[in-house]
Amino acid sequence: EAQVTQNPRYLITVTGKKLTVTCSQNMNHEYMSWYRQDPGLGLRQIYYSMNVEVTDKGDVPEGYKVSRKEKRNFPLILESPSPNQTSLYFCASRSGVRTDTQYFGPGTRLTVL
Amino acid sequence: DQQVKQNSPSLSVQEGRISILNCDYTNSMFDYFLWYKKYPAEGPTFLISISSIKDKNEDGRFTVFLNKSAKHLSLHIVPSQPGDSAVYFCAASERYGGATNKLIFGTGTLLAVQP
Numbered sequence: 001e002a003q004v005t006q007n008p009r010y011l012i013t014v015t016g017k018k019l020t021v022t023c024s025q026n027m028n029h030e031y032m033s034w035y036r037q038d039p040g041l042g043l044r045q046i047y048y049s050m051n052v053e054v055t056d057k058g059d060v061p062e063g064y065k066v067s068r069k070e071k072r073n074f075p076l077i078l079e080s081p082s083p084n085q086t087s088l089y090f091c092a093s094r095s096g097v098r099t100d101t102q103y104f105g106p107g108t109r110l111t112v113l
Numbered sequence: 114d115q116q117v118k119q120n121s122p123s124l125s126v127q128e129g130r131i132s133i134l135n136c137d138y139t140n141s142m143f144d145y146f147l148w149y150k151k152y153p154a155e156g157p158t159f160l161i162s163i164s165s166i167k168d169k170n171e172d173g174r175f176t177v178f179l180n181k182s183a184k185h186l187s188l189h190i191v192p193s194q195p196g197d198s199a200v201y202f203c204a205a206s207e208r209y210g211g212a213t214n215k216l217i218f219g220t221g222t223l224l225a226v227q228p
Contacts, residue, residue, distance in 0.1 A: 042119075048215070104158050106154070
């Protein structure tokens with residue numbers, strides 16, 4: 001089954017404690033993104049990757065890092081989480097830059113105390 | 114600055130009636146528009162799209178209309194069913210002209226279809 005998986009699904013942590021949210025897709029997609037969803041703001045792109053070792057900032061990259069060492073994985077790293085990073089995070093992938101359908105993971109609900 | 118706007122946070126419709134969800138955009142360079150549907154505890158899923166060279170695209174009960182001069186698009190669901198109850202996100206991109214085809218999402222509209 002074609003899918004994007006994220007782990008963990010729920011996480012409560014404290015300010016400053018480094019964390020990683022993993023994302024993996026099994027569709028051999030080149031293009032992957034991370035989004036955060038906040039009330040009244042919709043989905044905003046954090047980082048994206050157009051292929052292995054190619055990553056770039058989205059609209060709200062501050063406080064986040066990513067890496068793309070393998071095609072299937074695109075982890076999101078919060079080196080020093082802060083309460084304003086409390087949000088619902090989605091990983092997404094699509095086969096190429098010009099394709100329509102973007103597949104989303106199920107989401108990770110992060111709370112930073 | 115919100116380039117894609119969904120001004121109605123919520124909409125309630127009776128089962129069997131038409132649901133109309135609206136979306137406005139400000140960037141005239143957008144040439145591709147999409148609607149995504151999101152159920153609670155799940156990621157958004159692609160629903161329907163339209164290129165700027167068209168003014169209508171239909172897929173079963175779902176039709177998207179594009180009015181380029183007004184920078185407005187709408188999603189019509191006919192007839193509405195309780196299973197359509199979800200958050201609907203409008204998205205836009207510079208699919209043909211942009212380098213990255215980044216999707217810009219609206220804030221979403223929560224549709225509730227009452228049985």
